[in-house]
Amino acid sequence: MKESLINESQLRDQLSTLSKAINIKKWDLGATISKDMSVQIDKGNPKQIKASQKNSITIRVWNSENLVGITSTSDLSEKGLQKALESAYQASQFGNISETPEFSIMSKAELPLTSRPIKDSIGVKALLASLKNAEKDLLNRHKSINSVPYNGFAESTFERAYINSEGAIRHLHGTQASLYLYAKAQEEGKKPRSSGSIKLGYGASDIDINDCIKEAAEKTLNHLNYKPVKTGRYLVCFKPEAFLDLITSFSNIYNARSIIDGVSLSRKDSIGKEISSRILSLNDNGLHPSNITGTTFDGEGTPTQDIQIINNGILKNFIHSEATARIFNVMPTGHAGIGAKVSVSPDWPVVYKNKNQKAKYPLLNYQKTKDEFILVENLNALHAGVKASQGSFSLPFDGWHVKDGIKTSIESATIAGDFLRLLKNIIQIEDDGIYTHQGVSPHIWIEELTVTGDK
Amino acid sequence: MLLEQDFLETHSIDSTFKKNLEFLLSYGTSAGADFVEIYVENIDNTGFLVEQDKVTSVNPSFGKGIGIRVFLGNRDGFVSTNDFSKQGLIFCLDQALGMLGLAKGSNSKNSFQGLKSLNDYSINKVKLAIECPTLKESTNKVLEATSLLKKHGRRADVRRGSYSKTIQEVLVASSDGTFAKDLRLYQSIGLNVLAVDKEYRSSIGRRIGSTEMPRALLDWDSEDTAKEINESAEKMLYANFVQAGQMPAVLANKFGGVIFHEACGHLLETTQIERGTTPFKDKIGKQIANKALTAIDEGNTQGAFGSISMDDEGMKTQKTVLIQNGILKTFLSDRAGELRTGHKRTGSGRRQSYAFAAASRMRNTFIERGPYTPNQLIESIDNGIYCKSMGGGSVGATGQFNFSVEEGYLIKNGKLTEPVKGATLIGEAVDVMPKISMCANDLDLAAGFCGSISGNINVTVGQPHIKVDSITIGGR
Numbered sequence: 021m022k023e024s025l026i027n028e029s030q031l032r033d034q035l036s037t038l039s040k041a042i043n044i045k046k047w048d049l050g051a052t053i054s055k056d057m058s059v060q061i062d063k064g065n066p067k068q069i070k071a072s073q074k075n076s077i078t079i080r081v082w083n084s085e086n087l088v089g090i091t092s093t094s095d096l097s098e099k100g101l102q103k104a105l106e107s108a109y110q111a112s113q114f115g116n117i118s119e120t121p122e123f124s125i126m127s128k129a130e131l132p133l134t135s136r137p138i139k140d141s142i143g144v145k146a147l148l149a150s151l152k153n154a155e156k157d158l159l160n161r162h163k164s165i166n167s168v169p170y171n172g173f174a175e176s177t178f179e180r181a182y183i184n185s186e187g188a189i190r191h192l193h194g195t196q197a198s199l200y201l202y203a204k205a206q207e208e209g210k211k212p213r214s215s216g217s218i219k220l221g222y223g224a225s226d227i228d229i230n231d232c233i234k235e236a237a238e239k240t241l242n243h244l245n246y247k248p249v250k251t252g253r254y255l256v257c258f259k260p261e262a263f264l265d266l267i268t269s270f271s272n273i274y275n276a277r278s279i280i281d282g283v284s285l286s287r288k289d290s291i292g293k294e295i296s297s298r299i300l301s302l303n304d305n306g307l308h309p310s311n312i313t314g315t316t317f318d319g320e321g322t323p324t325q326d327i328q329i330i331n332n333g334i335l336k337n338f339i340h341s342e343a344t345a346r347i348f349n350v351m352p353t354g355h356a357g358i359g360a361k362v363s364v365s366p367d368w369p370v371v372y373k374n375k376n377q378k379a380k381y382p383l384l385n386y387q388k389t390k391d392e393f394i395l396v397e398n399l400n401a402l403h404a405g406v407k408a409s410q411g412s413f414s415l416p417f418d419g420w421h422v423k424d425g426i427k428t429s430i431e432s433a434t435i436a437g438d439f440l441r442l443l444k445n446i447i448q449i450e451d452d453g454i455y456t457h458q459g460v461s462p463h464i465w466i467e468e469l470t471v472t473g474d475k
Numbered sequence: 476m477l478l479e480q481d482f483l484e485t486h487s488i489d490s491t492f493k494k495n496l497e498f499l500l501s502y503g504t505s506a507g508a509d510f511v512e513i514y515v516e517n518i519d520n521t522g523f524l525v526e527q528d529k530v531t532s533v534n535p536s537f538g539k540g541i542g543i544r545v546f547l548g549n550r551d552g553f554v555s556t557n558d559f560s561k562q563g564l565i566f567c568l569d570q571a572l573g574m575l576g577l578a579k580g581s582n583s584k585n586s587f588q589g590l591k592s593l594n595d596y597s598i599n600k601v602k603l604a605i606e607c608p609t610l611k612e613s614t615n616k617v618l619e620a621t622s623l624l625k626k627h628g629r630r631a632d633v634r635r636g637s638y639s640k641t642i643q644e645v646l647v648a649s650s651d652g653t654f655a656k657d658l659r660l661y662q663s664i665g666l667n668v669l670a671v672d673k674e675y676r677s678s679i680g681r682r683i684g685s686t687e688m689p690r691a692l693l694d695w696d697s698e699d700t701a702k703e704i705n706e707s708a709e710k711m712l713y714a715n716f717v718q719a720g721q722m723p724a725v726l727a728n729k730f731g732g733v734i735f736h737e738a739c740g741h742l743l744e745t746t747q748i749e750r751g752t753t754p755f756k757d758k759i760g761k762q763i764a765n766k767a768l769t770a771i772d773e774g775n776t777q778g779a780f781g782s783i784s785m786d787d788e789g790m791k792t793q794k795t796v797l798i799q800n801g802i803l804k805t806f807l808s809d810r811a812g813e814l815r816t817g818h819k820r821t822g823s824g825r826r827q828s829y830a831f832a833a834a835s836r837m838r839n840t841f842i843e844r845g846p847y848t849p850n851q852l853i854e855s856i857d858n859g860i861y862c863k864s865m866g867g868g869s870v871g872a873t874g875q876f877n878f879s880v881e882e883g884y885l886i887k888n889g890k891l892t893e894p895v896k897g898a899t900l901i902g903e904a905v906d907v908m909p910k911i912s913m914c915a916n917d918l919d920l921a922a923g924f925c926g927s928i929s930g931n932i933n934v935t936v937g938q939p940h941i942k943v944d945s946i947t948i949g950g951r
Contacts (some may be wrong), residue, residue, distance in 0.1 A: 062749065065550065069574035071567075072555040072830055094538030094557045103537070111533040114614060118529065144574055169750035169872055204751065204872055211903070214872040251719045281526065282633040283669060361524065361532035404867035404879040405899055409633075409669050410676040412716075414899040414949050416877045432875060434899050434949025436716070472719035472899075472949040 025053040026179045028191045035183070038102050039081070044109060046082035048123060048184035050319050050358040051075075051096075058174035059147045061155045063167070066148050077101070078358050080121075081108040087115025090360045111360070121362050124342040124352050127188035127321030132307055134316055138177075139195045139223020147173045147224060151199075154229050158203055161237035164244055168236075170202035170216065175224045182321040182358075190317045197224040201236040207244055211431070215239035215398075215418060220312040220457050239397070242420075243429040248474035249421045255393040256435070256469045257386045260371075260454040260461035262396045266413070267302065267369055268458065269406040270439045274304070274329045274337070276344035277364035283409040285440055288348070290335050296443035298333040298377040306354065306367030310455040314368060319358035324367065327353050332374050339364055371461035373449035379465075380447040386463045388425075394471055395420040395427065396435060411439050433473045442466055496648040497590055503545055503568055504587040504650050506577045510546040511568075511587075512649040512810075514787065515539075516829040521610065522639040525617045528625075533610070540829035543567050547575040549815050553832040590654040596784035596791075597644065597658035604642050604660065606689035613638055613692055617664070620697035624668050627698075628705035630712060633669035638662070638692065647789035655789035660687050661780070661933055663922060666700055670708035677711035677896070679704050679864070679881060684780030684922025684933060691778070707864060707882045710894045717883060717895035717950035723859035724900065724943045725852045725886065729921035730865050732936035734943075735770060735842050736925070737868040738876040738904045743772075743797050743805075744823075744835040745812025746928055752872050754905045758803045764908035767845055770798040772807055774822060774838040780922035781838040781935040788824035788833050795821045797840075801909075809835040827930025834929035841937030845914025849940040852913050854889040860898065860948060861886050870904075877901040877949075899949035907946060915940035 031051065039047050054074050060067040078092040079101070089112025091104040142150075151173040158168055175197040182190040202216030217235035221227040258266070272278035273285045273295065286295075305326040306314045316324050320342050328336045340348065341356030341364045357363040373379075386395055396419040405415040414436035420427040448465035496513060503511030517539045524532040541564065542555045552574030554567040572578060608616070617636040624634040641661045648654050667680035681700055685691035726734055747753035755763055764770075774783045774792030783792050788810050796804045808816070809824030812835045824833035853861060861884045868878025880898040884891045920937035 066574075067550065067749075068832065069550075069552045070554070070832070071552075071570050071574070073558060073563075073567075074555075074830065075557045090534060092534070092536035092538075094540060096557075107535045107537070110610075111535055114523070114530050114533040114610065116529055116531045119531070167751045169752045202872060212873040282671075359532060359534065400871065401867075401869045401877045401879075401899075404869065404877065407678065409678050412897055414879065414897050414951075416875070416899065416901050416949070432901060432903075432947070434719075434877075434901060436719075436897060436899075436949060436951050470719060470951045472947065474721070474947060 024179065024193070026051055026181045026191065028181045028183060028189055031181065032183045032189060034098065034101060036185070038105055039185070042105060042109060044081045044105065046185050047080060048182070049077055049079045051077040051181045052178060054176055054178035056174060056176040057141070057144055057147065058172055059144060059151055060172050061151045064152060064156065069144055069148070077104065079104045079108050080358065080360070081105060081112055083109060083112040083115070086120055087112045087117065088120055088360045089113070089115055115360060119343060121343045123184050123186055123188065124320040124322040126323060126352055127182070127184060129323055131190070131316045131323050134307060136194055137222050138193060139225065141175055141177065142224045147175065150229060154201060154233055158201055158233050158237055162205065162241050164205040164207050165203050165237065165240060166206060167204045168201055169204050171200060173199050173224065180315060182317060182319070184321065188321050190321050192315055192317070195223055196312055197221045197227055199227050199229060199232050201232055203236050203240040205240045205244055213240060213243040213246065215243060218457050222312060243418065246429040246431040249430045249433050249471060251472045253468045254471050255391060256396060256466045257393055258396045258464045258466065260463065261456050261458065262399050262417070263371065263461050263464045264369055264456060264459040265399045265402060266439065267371065268366060269402050270408055270411070271366045272408050274335065274339055275364050276338040276340045276348055279338065280344060280347060285411045286335065291337070293335055294333050295335045295440065296330060296333045297446035299374050299379050299449050300330055300333055300443065300446055301372050301374050302330040303328050303370045304339055304366050304368065305370050308368050308370055308460065310460060311368040318354045318356045320352065320356045320362065322352040322354040322356060324354040332377055339366060369459035372453055373451065373462060379449060381465065382448060384448040384465045385450060390425050392423045395422055413437060413439060431474060433471050435469055435471050437469045442469070493590060499564060499568060500648060500650045501585060501587045502565070502579065503572060505585040506572045506579050508545045508547055508572060508575070508577060510650055512544045512647065512788065514542040514829055515646040517644040518641065518828065520639065520641045522637065523614060525614065525621050525636040527634055528618060528622055530614050530618065542829040542832065543571050544832050545571040545575060546814065547577065550575055551811060551832070555830040587650045588652060590648055591652040592654070594655040594789070597656050600658040600687065603658070603687055603689050607640060607660070608693050616692055616697065620666055620701060623698050623701035624666070624705060627702045628668060628670065628708065630670035630672050630709060631668045631705060632671035635667045637665040645787065647787065649789065653789040655785050657785050659783070660689060662688070662691050663780070664692060664695060666704060668704050668708050670712050672712055675712050677708050679708040679711065682922050685778050686780055686782045688778045711882055711896055714894035714896040716897040717860065717948060719948060719950040721945050721947050723856045724862055724946050725856065725859070726862045726941050726943065727864065728917050728919045728939050730923065730936060731862065731941070732841055732921065732938040733865045733868050733878055733923070734900070735938060736837065736840055736936045737870045737878055738902065738907055739770070740772070740837050740840045741870045741927070742874055742904055743807055745806050745808040745816045745818050746834050748806065748816045749812065752874070754874050755803055761803055762801050763803045764798050764801040765911050766801040767914050768798060768801055768908065768911050769843040770841070771795065771843060772797055772837050772840045776839050779839045779920055779935045780933045783838060786822045786824045786833070787826045790820055790822045790824065792822045792838065807835045807837065809833050825929060825932050827932055831929040834927070836927060836929060836932055837925060837934050839920060839935035839937065841918065841920060842914060842939065842941060844916050844918040844939045847913050847915045849915045849917055852915055852940050852942040853886055853891060855913065855942065856886045857888055859886040860895070861891055862900070874904050875901070876904060897950050901947050901949055907943060910944040910946070911941050912944050913942040
């Protein structure tokens with residue numbers, strides 16, 4: 021039996037005693053404790069090895085006027101908890117009278133059964149040895165690959181807890197690991213090119229290191245022979261990672277918090293409206309087996325769920341916290357954080373094709389199509405180039421200009437458009453949903469988007 | 476507790492505390508480490524959000540932690556923890572030593588000579604926290620600001636104001652005798668508006684940041700900012716998308732400096748030499764930019780968001796000339812950078828918190844003023860773009876940078892004309908630096924946050940108006 025990092029019963033008893041002493045009757049908390057280890061390599065030598073032990077707790081209290089205050093701290097000592105409670109109580113004097121969060125009505129509901137395995141740590145020496153071999157292997161894949169400037173192999177064990185003064189008590193123990201290899205290659209007289217791969221697993225021993233090396237090498241080498249692309253409007257195919265980046269960046273269209281705050285592209289009455297091509301369906305499913313980082317409950321203790329967002333192009337549901345669900349008169353969906361104003365975030369987008377609807381161009385296939393198109397592999401600088409509340413984007417990308425079946429890497433370019441128009445202009449969704457580290461999606465084809473190149 | 480947690484609240488370090496630090500440092504060096512550093516941090520933050528005319532969220536947080544870094548040759552091991560107990564700290568130190576193949580008592584000679592006397596940069600700063608406005612005063616000020624957005628904005632549909640005050644107390648003790656302490660006060664204010672008219676939308680925001688200026692929030696001219704934001708939002712509301720292509724550009728002062736920060740500044744950090752991701756590695760003394768360009772990074776400007784008295788490795792801050800008249804003079808270096816690349820430390824070792832090892836990072840980075848007026852730059856262009864306000868940006872592993880234009884105008888025949896939106900500027904540092912051909916005389920700074928290897932840190936970017944002879948504009 022492994023030693024637990026969080027003793028949730030003890031934490032509940034401590035908070036009960038401390039809150040009574042300052043006459044707080046209603047409180048809840050979210051706590052996370054993690055132990056992480058990571059290594060980096062530089063040309064065969066260990067560069068930096070890191071380990072950390074982190075505590076984090078957020079305490080919410082309701083004062084006698086039912087106004088909410090919170091405080092977060094890394095100090096889990098009794099003194100730290102007491103200070104956090106007092107600070108949260110002071111903050112409650114500034115609570116928002118017009119929107120007060122309550123306990124989720126689902127904070128005691130049964131949690132979904134998941135088969136999340138707990139993996140043993142392989143330790144720093146094994147992480148280093150594996151990463152060292154991976155770097156060597158990647159460098160040996162091609163003479164042009166001259167360095168792996170960004171690399172890391174990490175593993176962590178973590179525990180999360182949610183507890184409230186009405187008896188809800190949630191606890192989750194998990195392990196996860198990640199490997200990333202980002203190679204840089206250069207041929208004489210040409211500019212350096214770089215690309216990489218990231219793999220996640222429940223433990224370091226789960227990670228397919230060879231696949232990560234292969235993918236990093238292929239992605240990097242495929243871009244060695246680049247050419248500028250002519251500025252213009254093109255047929256575009258988004259690879260799964262790129263489309264998932266876009267849909268996540270514009271998730272305000274199905275985020276109830278954003279709608280209430282007036283920063284969404286949707287409105288409260290958008291449910292039932294057609295917002296995309298009829299072939300598109302989208303679920304948000306934190307419980308999907310490919311979601312290594314998923315948890316079984318959110319910041320308010322609500323169970324994680326599989327929510328249908330878009331079906332046949334029709335907007336079906338929004339994602340909710342307790343407070344937004346109450347305003348919309350629906351049930352919370354398990355997408356909440358914890359706070360005085362509770363944030364709402366998507367979990368795990370799963371994009372798929374509605375097989376009952378025919379695509380406008382059903383034969384388009386990113387490997388077979390002879391028509392001229394742009395294949396977008398990665399979108400960059402999303403934080404700067406996405407205007408989520410305006411619905412527009414203008415983003416640098418890595419990708420290919422494909423003509424007559426021949427792929428030519430694009431030297432440097434941006435792609436721009438309106439997200440809602442893009443959804444309407446989806447003309448083909450390929451059959452195979454690809455599992456990525458950020459969700460599931462097939463290749464998605466868009467009728468026309470503007471690409472800015474170098475000439 | 477080996478390192479009593481309360482010492483940071485009392486702002487006093489007694490001889491027992493110093494002795495305990497020396498015990499840990501000696502423990503590390505006697506195990507064979509070349510260098511051991513202990514970074515102790517106490518942080519207290521209060522942030523809140525105002526939406527429309529209500530405070531919707533007050534978010535206090537506090538915490539303490541320790542980062543221990545051990546070097547052996549060029550390699551290092553780093554461990555961070557919230558556990559201040561003797562057992563916890565020795566466990567961490569053993570873990571860091573073990574990462575380098577070292578163990579307690581494995582080395583007979585111990586080079587550690589004890590800590591020097593405390594270099595206390597926090598003297599006279601304890602009062603800073605007391606002089607800050609109360610939470611009530613602070614919320615009232617930001618409520619006034621969002622109300623001014625309404626007063627001056629006909630289309631101001633969504634109005635937001637945010638405020639964050641951080642008091643960070645840090646202590647650095649290392650086996651070369653460094654023993655330094657500082658107390659920092661950071662405040663930042665954000666004000667944003669989303670203007671809406673039917674299907675038209677535009678969002679504009681401004682950030683104001685300060686260091687060690689307790690009255691900064693109350694002294695802020697919120698009406699001026701509210702007017703400026705609304706004016707920009709309304710101009711951009713009906714703007715057409717910019718047509719893609721290559722053209723000359725004039726970048727405004729203040730946050731326009733993000734181009735230098737992204738395009739060049741990051742490439743002058745020694746971490747980039749270590750990774751082999753800077754094209755400027757062997758260019759010290761060489762012309763890498765137009766002769767019109769001189770660039771500085773420093774931590775001295777009073778009140779600026781990136782100012783620090785000492786860096787996070789205990790070194791006094793300094794002014795570093797990066798580029799002078801186009802010639803590369805200096806890289807920004809930290810301890811690991813000096814060890815691995817040979818470039819002398821510049822007081823630039825910075826980190827978000829105890830959970831990160833320090834790395835070479837920028838502070839207040841700006842292009843020096845030049846001889847022209849902003850109008851002379853615009854008048855020199857027949858067909859180009861004026862970037863009045865920038866959004867964020869980033870630089871990739873091959874030196875390719877990009878940043879978005881929040882507010883832009885076309886330049887035609889030397890005059891500003893219609894507003895345009897949706898522009899992204901992209902390019903590579905080696906190509907664009909020689910093309911910065913004119914600098915105006917109106918240098919000004921703007922606060923921002925920079926995310927990189929050692930986490931998110933406060934920085935200042937800045938420049939006068941500058942002209943770039945040709946740059947790729949991504950648009951529609």
